[in-house]
Amino acid sequence: MDTPYGNAPLPIWERPEPRPRATPVPLTRATIAATATRIADAEGLDGLSLRKIAKALGVGPMRLYDYVLNRSELLDLMVDEVYARIAETAPQDGWRATARALARATRDAALDHEWFADLLGARPHLGPYALAVGEATAAALVQAPGVRDVDDLQRALGAFNAYLVGALRREVTERRTARTTGVDVAAWQSALGPYLTRMLDTGRYPTVARLVVDGAHLDAAETFHHNLTIVLDGIAGRRRP
Structure with missing residues (x-):
């Protein structure tokens, strides 16, 4: 993909949400971040994985990659969810x-x-x-x-x-x-x-x-x-x- 960053993907903040799928479990980045936060609160970052998040959401792990490319992007979403509270x-x-x-x-x-x-x-x-x-x-x-x-x-x-x-x-x-x-x-x-x-x-x-x-x-x-x-x-x- 040709982006302002060369061949690198756009930062997650500049990528639009994937189009909703007609499935029983609707997903958004906010939903994924909230679920990941609950797991990290209970088990720490060492206990956090995309597989656990997917299980908690009732979807296959590969589905999450439509929304986040890797663990680093997941952590970015979680961190900004906490900053949302501080920003108030x-x-x-x-x-x-x-x-x-x-x-x-x-x-x-x-x-x-x-x-x-x-x-x-x-x-x-x-x-x-x-x-x-x-x-x-x-x-x-x-x-x-x-x-x-x-x-x-x-x-x-x-x-x-x-x-x-x-x-x-x-x-x-x-x-x-x-x-x-x-x-x-x-x-x-x-x-x-x-x-x-x-x-x-x-x-x-x-x-x-x-x-x-x-x-x-x-x-x-x-x-x-x-x-x-x-x-x-x-x-x-x-x-x-």
């Missing part, structure tokens, strides 16, 4: 409030769909809803006092998105570990507390000891929003000459 975030009063609202919506989505965190920070997400969230984020951060030009905006977006990716992946990993081991953070700290106390009592780790003894012990949500404040404070700061 309404603009707030001020750039900082809007950035916080988008971050909060992204965290909520990642905790509801843990596989989504696995795909953050990988290849660019270019679906229409992902682009809408990117536009909303950039439009908010460009209003920060410390953002003077496009270079500042690129750095601000980089810092904001890097924080989201790292924070959400860490939180999701901790949730998974607690679930698979049956040991939550409190139990883990209790078990290793005596060892850590003995190590800190040696005096070799004074700064770590200060963090453990005097530092605030926040829960996951508090930690996320507290550290987000630090990132936004940095973006709001004036650019160094």
